[in-house]
Amino acid sequence: MSQLSRREFFVQSTLYGGSLWLLLNAPRPRALRAAQESTRREVLDEAQWKTVEAITGRIIPTDHEPGAVEANCVNFIDKALAHEDAKVKPVYDRGLAGLDLVSKQRFTKPFVDLTPEQQDDILATLESGKVEGWPAGDVTAAEFFATLRMHTIVGFLADPKYGGNRRYAGWKVVGYPGGGHHLGGYSPAQMIGTEKIKTVWGEEV
Numbered sequence: 001m002s003q004l005s006r007r008e009f010f011v012q013s014t015l016y017g018g019s020l021w022l023l024l025n026a027p028r029p030r031a032l033r034a035a036q037e038s039t040r041r042e043v044l045d046e047a048q049w050k051t052v053e054a055i056t057g058r059i060i061p062t063d064h065e066p067g068a069v070e071a072n073c074v075n076f077i078d079k080a081l082a083h084e085d086a087k088v089k090p091v092y093d094r095g096l097a098g099l100d101l102v103s104k105q106r107f108t109k110p111f112v113d114l115t116p117e118q119q120d121d122i123l124a125t126l127e128s129g130k131v132e133g134w135p136a137g138d139v140t141a142a143e144f145f146a147t148l149r150m151h152t153i154v155g156f157l158a159d160p161k162y163g164g165n166r167r168y169a170g171w172k173v174v175g176y177p178g179g180g181h182h183l184g185g186y187s188p189a190q191m192i193g194t195e196k197i198k199t200v201w202g203e204e205v
Contacts, residue, residue: 028162030083031076035163039075042082043089048096052077054112055099056152058119066169068152076155076164077148088147095144098135099126105133168201177205 034042041049056068056077068074081089099122103111107118114122125131127149129142155164157174165171171178178200189195196204 026084028080028084031079031085032162034079034083035075036161039072039163042078043086044074044078044081044092048092049074049078050112051096051099051110052092052148054119055123055148056155058116058123059149059152060156061116065173066167068156070166071156071164071169072166073152073155073164075166076158076162077151079163080151080155085151091139091144091147094135094137094139095141095148098131098137098139098141098144101135102126102131102133102141168199171199172201175205 044052053069053074056073060068060071060073062069081092100110102125103109103114103118103122106122107114111119111122123145126141126145129140131141134141155162156170157176158165158170160166160168168178170176177197187195198204
């Protein structure tokens with residue numbers, strides 16, 4: 001995605017005023033503690049981790065700017081599923097199994113071994129909900145994709161202390177300098193763009 005299309009993507013995802021905004025600001029004390037203690041896997045097994053990482057990498061791909069892989073969104077997701085979002089872990093278990101089933105039926109390979117174009121094709125069918133070969137059950141393809149997409153965006157933009165947005169990758173992409181209230185707030189000149197703002201990672205924008 002270009003910088004413009006990425007910004008449009010986040011806006012279209014109702015970041016400012018919708019459910020994602022609430023999720024970005026929801027307290028996650030247990031996930032916070034886990035993310036600060038370790039980057040080791042907690043609930044995703046090795047195969048699930050690699051598949052989730054690959055999916056996030058197609059939802060927010062890497063181009064001239066970092067994407068979800070560089071932002072370590074998979075680590076954010078793992079910590080969230082281990083703690084505050086544990087109730088949706090079954091959605092991941094069933095969804096990941098369904099994803100690989102569909103991938104093998106269509107391309108004879110698991111999702112992680114597909115080309116980026118093939119991965120995008122699979123994910124587009126999941127988003128549409130019209131997936132041939134998706135296993136019957138209480139987790140639909142569209143529900144699985146929507147859940148992982150939401151977690152990816154939150155992991156890309158939430159405070160790095162929760163395990164994602166590594167090296168402020170997401171904030172740099174969308175032009176967010178960090179919480180100014182921690183630095184005493186922004187001056188009127190900074191607010192209208194006539195004076196530089198120092199970001200939390202030390203640059204001026």
